[in-house]
Amino acid sequence: MVNQEKASQLARDGFDLWQAGRLEEAVPLYREALEYVDPNHWALEGYYGEFGAILATLGRDDEAREQFELSLAAARRNDRDEQSPGVLIARYFLSEHLLKMNAPSEALAVIEPVSFVGSRQDCALLTVQAKALWGLSRCAEARLAAEAAIAAASSEEIRERVRGILGSIIRPGTDG
Numbered sequence: 001m002v003n004q005e006k007a008s009q010l011a012r013d014g015f016d017l018w019q020a021g022r023l024e025e026a027v028p029l030y031r032e033a034l035e036y037v038d039p040n041h042w043a044l045e046g047y048y049g050e051f052g053a054i055l056a057t058l059g060r061d062d063e064a065r066e067q068f069e070l071s072l073a074a075a076r077r078n079d080r081d082e083q084s085p086g087v088l089i090a091r092y093f094l095s096e097h098l099l100k101m102n103a104p105s106e107a108l109a110v111i112e113p114v115s116f117v118g119s120r121q122d123c124a125l126l127t128v129q130a131k132a133l134w135g136l137s138r139c140a141e142a143r144l145a146a147e148a149a150i151a152a153a154s155s156e157e158i159r160e161r162v163r164g165i166l167g168s169i170i171r172p173g174t175d176g
Helices: 004-019 023-036 044-057 061-078 085-100 104-111 122-135 139-152 156-165
Strands: none
Touching: 004 023, 004 044, 023 044, 044 061, 044 085, 061 085, 085 104, 085 122, 104 122, 122 139, 122 156, 139 156
8 A cells, every 4th residue: 555655754764773773673664664655756766775775784685686676677767867867876786786795797787788978976887897897807807997987086085995995906916
């Protein structure tokens, strides 16, 4: 039964618990919110993504993956433009989670539809691409993606952070 007001309140309460570090308590609230949410509501992708993040933090990777996949599907329903911020962000979180699950080929497949030119998420998605390629022992391609990720960073601070994340890929003499 759709009750968007109740779904929104449950999701807000779940979010507050998550932010307070009370993840296990947030889980049933998100589950219940998803029972009441309007399947066409603009916030659905966010509910799925937030719930996925909670489950991932709890180490419930398969459940988290499902939520991240649902988030991407909802984002794509909301905006058919593959370059829209919502779709790109959902792709990022799903692909990062797949890397965590040691599924680099699946992570790469999630971001393949993305054109990296002109996207605000270039740096993040290129970082995922570099890590996925490295995980597949495609070292030369991984280094190119890593260099592109660093170049796409919007500030020196972010460039340094990306260099730290991708250090093993960009350092000469390292092989996957």
